[in-house]
Amino acid sequence: MTLVPLDGSPAGTPHGSAGADGGPAAGTAGAPSGPAATTTSPPVASPGHSGTGNRRSDAPEPHAPEPDPSPSAPSSPAPTSPAAPADLAWSAPVREATDKRWCEKVTVGFRNTGGTAVRSGTITLGTHIIGALGVDWATITSTRPLPVPVAPGSRGSGTWTVCVDDWRVPLGMHVETRIVTVDWS
Known part of the structure; x- marks a missing residue:
């Protein structure tokens, strides 16, 4: 050369x-x-x-272009955060007498303050057997399905007729459903 x-x-x-x-x-x-x-x-x-x-x-040797040092924005949309789980709150039971002293109608209100719907669940009601002098003789529990779905941010309610064995409530006694616990998913 x-x-x-x-x-x-x-x-x-x-x-x-x-x-x-x-x-x-x-x-x-x-x-x-x-x-x-x-x-x-x-x-x-x-x-x-x-x-x-x-x-x-x-003349300079040809070479591959250097990468742009500045960070580039991602081409995909920003990831969305997952919705918050359901968060169910409930009211105290509202009781209504029936024609049988061992039964009553119980209404409970619900409110979902979470980000997803409540799709299933149960409500457990604790019914007290009260004597003529106000003595609490026993508490009987019963479990019922929740009125679902409960959408995020919405309210709902359910009404159930709750009964105990008639022999547990002799004449002069009555029932009072006071305890409510809820399990949902």
Whole structure:
């Protein structure tokens, strides 16, 4: 390969210099000078690139573009946070007498303050057997299904007829449903 300066003079000859005899400088004897003396190297192809042609020796080597250092925004939408679980609150029982002293109607209000619907659950009612003098003789529990679904942010209620065995409530006694516990999912 022959290096050719940009001014066209042969390699090894300083710009505008000649040998002692006025001819070409030593080391270039017999080499033509002038514009016809310029030699070109054969076409060079870069690895990984196609094409022909000469590259200037002072031209930078081709390289892959550098990645942009600035962070880019994600192309997908921001993830959404999962909805909050159901959170059910309930009221104290509202009682209503029936024609049988061992039964009563019980209404309980519900409110879902969570982010998802209540889809299933049970309510457990604790019914006290109260004697004629106000003595609490026993507590009997009964479990019923919840009135579902209860949507997020909504209210609802359920009414159940709650009875105990008639022999547990002799004449002069009555029942009072006072305890409410709820289990939901």
